Amino acid sequence: MTEKIKNKYKEFFGGEYLLVRAPGRINLIGEHTDYNEGFVFPAAVGQEIQFAIGKSGDEDSCTLVSLDYDETFSFNLSELKPEPPDSWQNYILGVAAEIIKSGRKLQGFNLVFSGNIPLGSGMSSSAALECGTCFSLNELFELEISKLEMVKLSQMAEHNYAGVKCGIMDQFASMFGSKNHALRLDCKDLSYDYFPLNLETHTLVLCNSNVSHSLASSQYNIRRQQCEEGVKVLNQHFSGINSLRDASLEQFNVAKRDMSEVVQRRCKYVIEENIRVAEFAKALGANNLIAAGSILKKAQVAMRDEYEITCPEIDFMADFANSRDDIAGARMMGGGFGGCTLNLVIMEHVEGFISDLNVAYQEKFDKEITPIRIDVANGVSLIS
Ligand code: GLA
Secondary structure, eight states: OHHHHHHHHHHHTOSOOEEEEEEEEEESSOOSOGGGTOEEOEEEEEEEEEEEEEEOSSSSEEEEEETTTTEEEEEEGGGOOOOSTTOTHHHHHHHHHHHHHTTOOOOOEEEEEEEOSOTTSSSOHHHHHHHHHHHHHHHHTTOOOOHHHHHHHHHHHIIIIIOOOOOSHHHHHHHHOBTTEEEEEETTTOOEEEEEOOOTTEEEEEEEOOOOOSSHHHHHHHHHHHHHHHHHHHHHHSTTOOSGGGOOHHHHHHHGGGSOHHHHHHHHHHHHHHHHHHHHHHHHHTTOHHHHHHHHHHHHHHHHHTSOOOOHHHHHHHHHHHTSTTEEEEEEESSSSSSEEEEEEEGGGHHHHHHHHHHHHHHHHSOOOEEEEOOBOOOSEEOO
């Protein structure tokens, strides 16, 4: 991938350039908790986007080349605006716009990028594109933006240019990931620690349903609003509740009578998912993978029935995995409505599980799953 990008940069632009890599992420548990100021447990992975970036020599004009889409796009920094929804350009334009908005000065640049994070898989290729762009621009123009601010600028790019009111998990994981460690992040005060991931008997396997989330961004924003509605009601009963993170199950049980049935389910899910993150970390710390797996199973059911972010393909895949003795537990991973399941599988049984699942999935949906092997990697970095 690096050679391809270098060659394209030389062919298109020539001159000096930097090379940067930005990883995708997995999330062990803690889904849709980040924008509720809760807890998440992600890790950066080996699947990544790589960038070659250099100065265009002009104050204003920039050119982007996406090798994977085989598209070139030129724009002026003085005329930044979002492209139509779902355009890859928005993640890059959004980051440039947020950097400028923060009071820094950019000059024209050229950027070539390519990646191997499966799109629509829930592995955050968008966060990798944002964080990699931000890091590249920071290096190229020596802007001295801290990593944490780069995370926040990237998140705002997603809000304001891609139109998804995402939480901070994906960008945080892409930026702060550490090889062989998961990140335990408190999305309220952004404190975090690194949690060693050596599972010994089991391994983590992603299975891509190859169903992508067309509903995902609209439903995502709706979930966020429903949680905010819940917080409003909780606030009428108890003081000091600014997010679902601040609410206990006991408080929820008192306030819920004033919530619609849907909002009740959403709030219950988030409050309990935060508890599940803590329980999961405890089980993993004690190397009790059976206990950890059973928490994944509970999370899957809650995502299906309470938060309602799964889909028939994902439910089938998770149920299939969760009915087997060689799987400690499985659940959908990421924003929802498709993407991957995360499976905690006995090491020697990975091949058998994948092939059995594939046969069953094909029979049911006439489609294949794609298994994705995971290496836990470092966050965004300069290659050279
Ligand atoms: C998407 C968002 C994240 C997070 C997850 C769900 O990946 O970008 O902020 O909310 O969904 O956990």
